[in-house]
Amino acid sequence: MYVIFENGGKQYKAVEGGFIEIDLLPEEIGQKKSFENVLLLSTDEKVEVGTPYLKGVSVDTTIVDHFKGQKITVFKYRPKQRYRVKTGHRQRYSRVLVDSIAFPGKSETATKTTEVNEPELKPTAKKPAAKKPASEKSTKTKPASTKKSTAEKSTTAKKKPAADKK
Numbered sequence: 001m002y003v004i005f006e007n008g009g010k011q012y013k014a015v016e017g018g019f020i021e022i023d024l025l026p027e028e029i030g031q032k033k034s035f036e037n038v039l040l041l042s043t044d045e046k047v048e049v050g051t052p053y054l055k056g057v058s059v060d061t062t063i064v065d066h067f068k069g070q071k072i073t074v075f076k077y078r079p080k081q082r083y084r085v086k087t088g089h090r091q092r093y094s095r096v097l098v099d100s101i102a103f104p105g106k107s108e109t110a111t112k113t114t115e116v117n118e119p120e121l122k123p124t125a126k127k128p129a130a131k132k133p134a135s136e137k138s139t140k141t142k143p144a145s146t147k148k149s150t151a152e153k154s155t156t157a158k159k160k161p162a163a164d165k166k
Contacts, residue, residue, distance in 0.1 A: 004040040024092040057103040061096040
């Protein structure tokens with residue numbers, strides 16, 4: 001049993017007990033969210049298609065995680081005009097767990113047989129590595145400078161200009 005629902009102009013396939021990655025939701029982690037815009041419902045016996053949505057059908061989910069997607073590079077270029085702009089972007093997503101699919105005429109035995117036990121996913125955000133304190137940094141010393149200091153330069157004999165030839 002599965003449904004196709006719409007959120008944010010995109011369509012997602014939901015299976016009870018499965019995870020879905022959708023665009024960022026404003027709710028916090030652990031909160032429940034219900035999606036009412038169900039386009040298609042497929043059970044073992046039949047397939048129902050909405051015009052455009054099915055009435056009385058909803059997808060109940062729990063927000064598990066918020067994370068950023070893979071980085072993409074945006075490069076704008078206009079030939080012969082010296083115009084080049086390179087930027088990057090990371091889309092933000094929410095991972096939700098589909099708790100149940102509610103629809104009229106759903107029997108209790110259908111929910112028990114379609115349960116899927118998946119391990120919980122840990123948050124994907126990683127903390128940056130801690131920086132070393134200044135005391136642990138390398139203690140390399142620079143070698144003495146081979147250039148003469150300004151005091152030494154003034155004491156050295158300067159070359160006299162060549163005598164004018166007649």
